Amino acid sequence: MKIVGVGVSEGMLTEEAIRAIDGAEVIYGSKRAIEIASSYIKCETHEIDFKHLDEIPDDAVVLSTGDPMLSGLGTLLRGEVIPGISSLQLACARLKIDLTSITAITAHGRDIEASKKRILDEAGRGRYLFILPDPKRFGSIEISKILLEAGYELPVVVLENLGYENEKIRYGSTQNPPEPETMLYVMVVHP
Structure with a gap:
């Protein structure tokens, strides 16, 4: 195979x-x-x-x-x-982030509590976070909320439809996170 x-x-x-x-x-x-x-x-x-x-x-x-x-x-x-x-490679290219300075986390189809813990643990390390959210259960709004509640006021970028004609890059923060218009998106949190 x-x-x-x-x-x-x-x-x-x-x-x-x-x-x-x-x-x-x-x-x-x-x-x-x-x-x-x-x-x-x-x-x-x-x-x-x-x-x-x-x-x-x-x-x-x-x-x-x-x-x-x-x-x-x-x-x-x-x-x-x-x-x-990957979406990780393309997101880093679009945002001009060195791949060695970013931590990838997937919440898609994963246990939400375990995903929350991993996001908060990694946020404490001061690295960029590349997050594959679970748009139906744990998306950019919920992720931003848990970061903000933990005291992380950070820049947030949502990249939608990467590589497609209708690709969009939206900037915000954990206080005012971008709300995706599609289910096909990733999220980058700046340290």
Whole structure:
């Protein structure tokens, strides 16, 4: 099995990812991942059922949005991982933040209390925080609120639809956080 990162949006695939997709006999992925890679797909595709990951055949190419090792399928499946251009990389490029000065935290699909603790622990270290929120349960407004309640009055940036035509970058603070207009966003908290 190959787990292939298709990047955060169209045009963000690596050459290695394109070769893997081109040589695939069967591809699995989310609807969005399949759409991102669609111009390179020449075989049968299946929308992934996350409840039945163990039923994916060993010879499949599995598409993961962004990079499979940033809160992606590379942590859930066994096989060769081909990296993709992640939302973390693109956010750092857009904001001109050195990747070595940022800590990545994912709250998406995670235990909310554990996510809160991790965010507060990392905020205390004085580094940039790159946060993949869980927009339905624990988004930028809730994250800003817990930071503010803990005494962190910090700049906050919400990056929506990274890499797409309708990409938006919104600036605010934990006191006045940007409210995303879409579910497809990440958040950066400045130290």
